[in-house]
Amino acid sequence: SPPLIIVAIDGGAASGKSSTSRLLAERFNLLHVDTGSFYRHITWELLRRNVPSGERTALLAALPSLNFSTRLEGRSARMLIGGQPAGDEIRSQQVNEHVSHYAAVPEVRAILLDYQRGQTEVAKQHGFRGLVMEGRDIGSVIFPDADFRFFLHADPAERVKRRAAEGRQDSIAERDRLDSSRKTAPLACPPGAIDIDSTFLTLEQVVEKLAGLIAPKLT
Numbered sequence: 252s253p254p255l256i257i258v259a260i261d262g263g264a265a266s267g268k269s270s271t272s273r274l275l276a277e278r279f280n281l282l283h284v285d286t287g288s289f290y291r292h293i294t295w296e297l298l299r300r301n302v303p304s305g306e307r308t309a310l311l312a313a314l315p316s317l318n319f320s321t322r323l324e325g326r327s328a329r330m331l332i333g334g335q336p337a338g339d340e341i342r343s344q345q346v347n348e349h350v351s352h353y354a355a356v357p358e359v360r361a362i363l364l365d366y367q368r369g370q371t372e373v374a375k376q377h378g379f380r381g382l383v384m385e386g387r388d389i390g391s392v393i394f395p396d397a398d399f400r401f402f403l404h405a406d407p408a409e410r411v412k413r414r415a416a417e418g419r420q421d422s423i424a425e426r427d428r429l430d431s432s433r434k435t436a437p438l439a440c441p442p443g444a445i446d447i448d449s450t451f452l453t454l455e456q457v458v459e460k461l462a463g464l465i466a467p468k469l470t
């Protein structure tokens with residue numbers, strides 16, 4: 252079978268990664284992998300178990316018991332923990348406030364690294380031509396050799412507006428600050444990635460731009 256096409260999309264909070272990825276996945280029949288939802292799911296699970304991100308010994312002890320698996324929902328790969336899918340809680344303000352702290356722990360990132368790369372197998376099993384994976388370090392760490400690496404930018408004020416329009420409370424600036432300043436896999440546009448400023452673009456315009464670049468490789 253031909254090699255999978257891998258599209259990596261990174262960017263700050265509410266830069267448009269999920270909406271863009273979902274539409275590209277639909278258009279090109281790709282597996283959609285939202286890695287932010289993985290970090291959110293782990294965060295919710297550890298908060299539920301009373302394992303704070305700052306208690307290193309307890310945190311490291313808890314990680315091996317997380318038992319990840321994957322379920323396909325439409326074109327999206329959902330991460331299960333102990334067989335359980337994530338609920339709406341992973342979009343809660345509580346998770347918004349804690350997720351970047353868990354995501355800064357190198358061992359948390361390490362257990363997700365293999366799991367995320369393993370999504371290529373999920374894509375193959377289900378007959379997808381490729382996958383579109385979104386996050387903070389997809390083009391830099393997870394798939395540095397991806398066929399396409401995009402980085403979405405938008406002014407912080409515009410991103411706050413977008414999130415507010417969804418009726419969601421979010422600590423965008425604080426998450427961006429933590430995600431950009433951590434030692435392991437910080438949020439940054441990696442060298443060679445295609446940088447797109449979407450501040451003055453509609454979602455449709457962003458999708459057309461990316462689709463135009465990807466299409467020749469998929470037809």
Ligand code: CDP
Pocket residue numbers: 263264265266268269286287288290291350351352354355385386387388389426427430
């Ligand atoms: O949707 P939004 O962009 O607001 O956030 P998300 O993609 O759901 O990611 C939630 C958090 O997970 C981020 O703020 C990061 O702390 C972390 N994350 C990460 O560290 N690396 C990734 N590849 C994806 C998410």
Ligand code: CDP
Pocket residue numbers: 262263264265266267268269270271413414417449452453454455457
């Ligand atoms: O996944 P991420 O947090 O990066 O962003 P998102 O949840 O895909 O997008 C946040 C909101 O901004 C969504 O309601 C989008 O429809 C909207 N939006 C966008 O993504 N891109 C634009 N150019 C304009 C609006």
Ligand code: CDP
Pocket residue numbers: 269273283285288324325326327336337338339340341342
């Ligand atoms: O891929 P699909 O369009 O089926 O789902 P999605 O775009 O990943 O999720 C649609 C919306 O459901 C997201 O914007 C989230 O707010 C919410 N969602 C959630 O709260 N918890 C999840 N585990 C997955 C999605």
